Amino acid sequence: MLVVHHLGVSQSERIVWLCEELGIPYELKNYARDAVTRMGPPDYKALHPLGTAPIITDGAVTLAETGAIMEYILAKYGDDGLMVKPDAPGYADYLFWYHFANGSVMPAEMSAMISNRLLKDQPVGKALMARSDRAFAMTEARLGEVPYLAGQDFTAADIVSVFALTTMRAFTGRTLDDFPNIRAYLARIGARPAYQRAMKKGDPDMAPMLA
Numbered sequence: 001m002l003v004v005h006h007l008g009v010s011q012s013e014r015i016v017w018l019c020e021e022l023g024i025p026y027e028l029k030n031y032a033r034d035a036v037t038r039m040g041p042p043d044y045k046a047l048h049p050l051g052t053a054p055i056i057t058d059g060a061v062t063l064a065e066t067g068a069i070m071e072y073i074l075a076k077y078g079d080d081g082l083m084v085k086p087d088a089p090g091y092a093d094y095l096f097w098y099h100f101a102n103g104s105v106m107p108a109e110m111s112a113m114i115s116n117r118l119l120k121d122q123p124v125g126k127a128l129m130a131r132s133d134r135a136f137a138m139t140e141a142r143l144g145e146v147p148y149l150a151g152q153d154f155t156a157a158d159i160v161s162v163f164a165l166t167t168m169r170a171f172t173g174r175t176l177d178d179f180p181n182i183r184a185y186l187a188r189i190g191a192r193p194a195y196q197r198a199m200k201k202g203d204p205d206m207a208p209m210l211a
């Protein structure tokens with residue numbers, strides 16, 4: 001049985017959402033963050049040497065790292081059209097936005113979170129925060145051209161990307177005031193029953209940060 005180990009208010013919401021979009025059977029185990037450190041609790045960290053959310057277990061397999069987990073589930077359980085195939089138009093766009101999310105945007109948001117607190121007035125802090133600004137500007141521009149990140153259709157690139165635009169803002173303090181296209185996109189995402197179910201199951205006490 002596929003088990004999704006979800007750390008509260010974290011990137012693992014994406015895996016819960018993926019499972020809900022695919023409609024596959026899975027067990028959800030919720031873990032609360034440590035009350036003092038706000039990090040994962042010891043029983044979460046014991047699951048995998050990396051110790052960060054998301055983590056899944058599936059029979060003998062224990063897997064960490066969002067991208068690996070997403071690809072594992074999509075390949076093993078069927079992608080239900082959420083992956084753009086190499087011969088389809090938009091394949092390169094799909095690849096770019098899928099990998100941009102965790103390869104560039106999440107590191108930029110993590111850096112911005114620290115920089116905002118500790119390095120705000122220093123050149124290095126400003127440079128790191130500019131990375132986050134660029135990521136949001138690129139996403140805003142893209143969503144002014146197409147309804148979803150890979151193009152006309154909702155794909156796994158959206159599932160991996162939405163966390164940085166929503167829940168992560170609880171940590172960075174960024175608002176969406178200057179990003180009308182992102183706000184309109186998040187309204188479309190928020191209307192998806194699978195997204196609503198995932199957020200309710202994973203973080204029942206948190207209203208999704210869609211605006």
Ligand SMILES: N[C@@H](CCC(=O)N[C@@H](CS)C(=O)NCC(=O)O)C(=O)O
Binds near residue numbers: 009011040
């Ligand atoms: N690149 C990793 C990053 C994972 C990560 O940093 N997860 C955070 C949650 S947003 C975490 O586990 N924080 C708590 C901790 O490190 O104990 C991935 O995408 O899986």
